[in-house]
Amino acid sequence: MSGNDGPDKEGGQVLSMDLLLAMVVFTVLLGVSANAMDMVSSKMDEASYIHSLERIVTENINILLNTPGSPENWEEGHLPMSMVKPGLAQIDPATGTVNQTLSMKKILKLAENYNELMDGKVLPFGLKSTMIVSPRDSSLNTITISDQEHGETASDILIINRIVMCDYMMGNKLTSIISHPASDASATELTQPICPHCNLTLNFQHPWQEPGYNKPGWKCKPFTITQNDIKTTDIYLMTDPPQILDKSACWILDSTQNLTDLRFMFTTSPQHLNDKLSQLLGGKESATIWLHVFSSGNSDEAFDVYIGRFSKNTPVENIKTQYLTPQPCNFVFKVCI
Amino acid sequence: MDNDGYVMTGTSFLLILPVLILFIVLVELNYEDTESEVQIMESEKILQVFQDLEFNIPRLTRQVLKEEAYFVISSKKPFIDVRKITRDNLQFKVDQITQNYDKCGLQVNCTVLSIKESDDPFEVELTSLVVVQKDNVSHQEILQQKISIIDPYDPLPDPLPFVKCNEYGGASINGSRIYYAHSLVLYLEQRGEKNGMVYENASSPLFINQCPYDPFVCHGDPVTMETLKNCLDNGFYHESNDGACYLCRLEGKNTCPHQGLEVFILPPPTNNQSDTAPCSVDHVLFGEGGEIYPGVSIQYHQEENLIFQLFLDDSHRKKYGLPLI
Numbered sequence: 001m002s003g004n005d006g007p008d009k010e011g012g013q014v015l016s017m018d019l020l021l022a023m024v025v026f027t028v029l030l031g032v033s034a035n036a037m038d039m040v041s042s043k044m045d046e047a048s049y050i051h052s053l054e055r056i057v058t059e060n061i062n063i064l065l066n067t068p069g070s071p072e073n074w075e076e077g078h079l080p081m082s083m084v085k086p087g088l089a090q091i092d093p094a095t096g097t098v099n100q101t102l103s104m105k106k107i108l109k110l111a112e113n114y115n116e117l118m119d120g121k122v123l124p125f126g127l128k129s130t131m132i133v134s135p136r137d138s139s140l141n142t143i144t145i146s147d148q149e150h151g152e153t154a155s156d157i158l159i160i161n162r163i164v165m166c167d168y169m170m171g172n173k174l175t176s177i178i179s180h181p182a183s184d185a186s187a188t189e190l191t192q193p194i195c196p197h198c199n200l201t202l203n204f205q206h207p208w209q210e211p212g213y214n215k216p217g218w219k220c221k222p223f224t225i226t227q228n229d230i231k232t233t234d235i236y237l238m239t240d241p242p243q244i245l246d247k248s249a250c251w252i253l254d255s256t257q258n259l260t261d262l263r264f265m266f267t268t269s270p271q272h273l274n275d276k277l278s279q280l281l282g283g284k285e286s287a288t289i290w291l292h293v294f295s296s297g298n299s300d301e302a303f304d305v306y307i308g309r310f311s312k313n314t315p316v317e318n319i320k321t322q323y324l325t326p327q328p329c330n331f332v333f334k335v336c337i
Numbered sequence: 338m339d340n341d342g343y344v345m346t347g348t349s350f351l352l353i354l355p356v357l358i359l360f361i362v363l364v365e366l367n368y369e370d371t372e373s374e375v376q377i378m379e380s381e382k383i384l385q386v387f388q389d390l391e392f393n394i395p396r397l398t399r400q401v402l403k404e405e406a407y408f409v410i411s412s413k414k415p416f417i418d419v420r421k422i423t424r425d426n427l428q429f430k431v432d433q434i435t436q437n438y439d440k441c442g443l444q445v446n447c448t449v450l451s452i453k454e455s456d457d458p459f460e461v462e463l464t465s466l467v468v469v470q471k472d473n474v475s476h477q478e479i480l481q482q483k484i485s486i487i488d489p490y491d492p493l494p495d496p497l498p499f500v501k502c503n504e505y506g507g508a509s510i511n512g513s514r515i516y517y518a519h520s521l522v523l524y525l526e527q528r529g530e531k532n533g534m535v536y537e538n539a540s541s542p543l544f545i546n547q548c549p550y551d552p553f554v555c556h557g558d559p560v561t562m563e564t565l566k567n568c569l570d571n572g573f574y575h576e577s578n579d580g581a582c583y584l585c586r587l588e589g590k591n592t593c594p595h596q597g598l599e600v601f602i603l604p605p606p607t608n609n610q611s612d613t614a615p616c617s618v619d620h621v622l623f624g625e626g627g628e629i630y631p632g633v634s635i636q637y638h639q640e641e642n643l644i645f646q647l648f649l650d651d652s653h654r655k656k657y658g659l660p661l662i
Contacts, residue, residue: 259563
């Protein structure tokens with residue numbers, strides 16, 4: 001081409017080596033760039049998907065922890081699980097409002113119907129997850145709501161950890177006598193109930209243990225019990241701590257119609273009260289019983305006394321004061337994305 | 338001018354263009370993420386503020402009721418429309434709290450819609466509208482709360498005796514009891530009641546405390562009267578169809594159409610047991626002419642020569658499981 005003289009002299013430049021080389025370089029660069037763009041774009045898509053999924057899961061778990069679900073009493077099983085939107089927050093029976101405590105009944109119901117209640121409602125379909133409620137108090141059992149195997153294809157794991165209060169509801173508190181010093185002594189003094197022993201004489205009399213005073217004395221409190229409670233539940237007296245240092249401490253259980261000075265010492269294990277309460281109740285359907293607790297008043301030896309009822313035949317190792325009041329727990333949720 | 342160089346310049350620009358687009362997309366994504374994170378944080382903040390208010394409103398309501406009760410006790414003047422006044426006073430206290438949220442950039446508005454008696458006379462029912470807003474996120478809810486008037490650490494006093502006895506010498510507080518001195522006798526004499534003298538130096542409890550002896554018929558112990566005595570020693574209040582609810586007590590009413598409360602007013606122990614006297618229940622003793630009816634003596638305790646008695650009619654004896662006349 002270079003040796004031709006004529007009208008086609010410049011036409012051969014279309015296929016010049018320079019242009020060819022430039023096109024090769026351009027094509028290579030374009031290819032590399034397209035590939036890089038494709039890779040980055042796909043990574044961004046993935047990151048965006050994972051982030052969006054994380055946000056959805058986090059929000060839904062917050063809703064699960066902060067609401068009672070729909071309907072509010074879904075755990076009672078009136079509706080098929082397919083029509084339930086789960087929530088674990090407990091409704092305060094006194095005020096009817098949601099309190100910041102998880103309900104154990106709802107937790108156990110969720111564990112029974114985990115996939116049906118979670119998939120498509122709390123989690124997008126097809127995600128494997130683990131949900132655990134782990135009490136801060138190591139003497140209490142950890143509750144595993146779900147423990148699904150993680151798929152090997154999972155590209156990311158999202159872990160949500162929240163500190164929650166959890167009401168084990170294994171027992172119901174009937175009454176308690178708290179011996180630790182009260183924050184407002186005057187208010188406590190005003191509202192401390194007058195014990196029916198106050199008019200009795202000698203040993204029968206129960207001098208008040210005034211708050212703030214380091215003197216021995218009695219603390220007495222009434223509670224109501226029914227025949228049904230005695231028949232359907234096991235009622236126990238427990239102390240916190242279980243082993244008390246106060247050697248003089250003792251307790252009496254009586255009623256205004258049957259006042260007694262029959263004193264019992266505290267033991268390290270919970271004391272079963274059904275027989276004693278049955279005697280006090282006699283043939284009546286219900287009665288108001290008084291718990292009287294004597295202590296040395298020494299703040300170093302202070303202890304709390306609880307009377308609680310548990311389901312019949314609850315194993316003794318599950319009779320604990322911690323089961324009568326909400327306990328702090330770690331709520332751990334792990335999901336593979 | 339040779340224009341060949343533009344081919345390479347244009348090509349270079351084409352190569353850079355995807356990088357630019359990628360960069361713009363990345364910035365946009367990052368912005369969106371930050372926006373959504375901010376929205377989540379705002380949403381959580383709003384929820385926490387709402388829960389704070391939900392927790393604080395019952396405490397503030399009890400505080401307002403207590404202040405109003407002590408105002409009635411000290412001024413001896415009942416409120417005319419206590420529900421409206423309580424709503425306004427509570428609104429003032431709630432506003433003081435909600436104003437503090439302005440500093441955090443939150444617009445919190447809690448409107449107390451109404452306060453009224455509840456089915457349970459130991460509770461009052463409050464309805465309020467809470468609106469919490471931060472930027473574009475807002476939460477609005479109508480709160481309906483049943484608030485207990487029983488607080489073991491900060492009990493509410495009963496203002497009714499102070500209003501009723503105001504014109505007759507008044508009542509005074511000693512510890513956790515109200516002492517009537519001669520005022521209740523004068524009150525009863527003015528209404529033509531005979532045997533009112535037994536209530537000279539009578540007393541009744543100051544604070545509202547719920548009776549644990551439920552059902553009430555268990556007060557009647559045929560042998561020792563120990564349950565009734567312990568109830569009277571503690572000054573427990575009982576649910577009553579006839580007695581006034583707590584809000585109506587602040588208006589100086591002894592009865593009202595709502596489910597209310599009643600408590601025993603105790604004559605002092607005496608050497609001479611009387612047979613009959615006006616019934617020792619507060620809504621009867623504080624009644625007007627026709628509302629006061631007699632009761633027959635029932636002895637619930639004796640110390641040496643001193644007889645502790647109260648006077649009850651048959652309907653109250655039946656309610657508390659005591660022997661009928």
